[in-house]
Amino acid sequence: EVQLVESGGGLVKPGSSLKLSCVASGFTFSSYGMHWIRQAPKKGLEWIALIYYDSSNKYYADSVKGRFTISRDNSKNTLYLEMNSLRSEDTAMYYCAKGEGYPRYWGQGVMVTVSS
Amino acid sequence: DIVLTQSPATLSVTPGESVSLSCRASQGISTSIHWYQQKSNESPRLLIKYASQSISGIPSRFSGSGSGTDFTLSINRVESEDFSVYYCQQSYSLPLTFGSGTKLEIK
Numbered sequence A: 001e002v003q004l005v006e007s008g009g010g011l012v013k014p015g016s017s018l019k020l021s022c023v024a025s026g027f028t029f030s031s032y033g034m035h036w037i038r039q040a041p042k043k044g045l046e047w048i049a050l051i052y053y054d055s056s057n058k059y060y061a062d063s064v065k066g067r068f069t070i071s072r073d074n075s076k077n078t079l080y081l082e083m084n085s086l087r088s089e090d091t092a093m094y095y096c097a098k099g100e101g102y103p104r105y106w107g108q109g110v111m112v113t114v115s116s
Numbered sequence B: 001d002i003v004l005t006q007s008p009a010t011l012s013v014t015p016g017e018s019v020s021l022s023c024r025a026s027q028g029i030s031t032s033i034h035w036y037q038q039k040s041n042e043s044p045r046l047l048i049k050y051a052s053q054s055i056s057g058i059p060s061r062f063s064g065s066g067s068g069t070d071f072t073l074s075i076n077r078v079e080s081e082d083f084s085v086y087y088c089q090q091s092y093s094l095p096l097t098f099g100s101g102t103k104l105e106i107k
Helices: none
Strands: A003-007 A010-012 A018-025 A034-039 A045-051 A058-060 A068-073 A078-083 A092-098 A110-114 B004-007 B010-013 B019-025 B033-038 B045-049 B062-067 B070-075 B085-090 B102-106
Touching (some): A018 A034, A018 A092, A018 A110, A034 A068, A045 A078, A045 B085, A058 A068, B010 B019, B019 B033, B019 B085, B045 B062
Parallel strands (some): A010 A110
Antiparallel strands (some): A003 A018, A018 A078, A045 A058, B004 B019, B019 B070, B033 B085, B062 B070
């Protein structure tokens, strides 16, 4: 059974940093691209980053480019999202998801709140 | 960026009715559209991939159609567990984009 478990969220002040983790199990993590997708409270879904299975390519939404970094450690079956210069508009539930073209499996999400 | 426009924003139906949800792309995207269901306080769940391909474990009452710019998710005889929000998503080009969603509610 595919499982994706996010962690690392919390309440932070504007301008600060946070690093999210997503531990994967139930599939060969090193063979699949992975996404981060977020959802602001009461809003729709926003794709923010994709990393290929071997980290050879990384792509970002314009809204986070230059502030967020996606990475992975295939030896630990773990996906990361390093978030810097956080803004109030980054407040959202953050999901990791498996798959490249379409996110097939999603984690339960982790909440990030940016507020002074 | 490819913009996906979903309509209607809200659809009120009676259990047992059949419904169609629309997703229109701002440019042709072949069949690179996928549909998700999101129940309250849950993660999204993939229902249909590549416009019409079924997903293991998803009830057969869910089906998809379309190509180019116009796509439809159909639910045959809506059941009580189907009342939720539905999103379309395109994988034709990066950035991946989602529609704003259609909320299916009980009439």
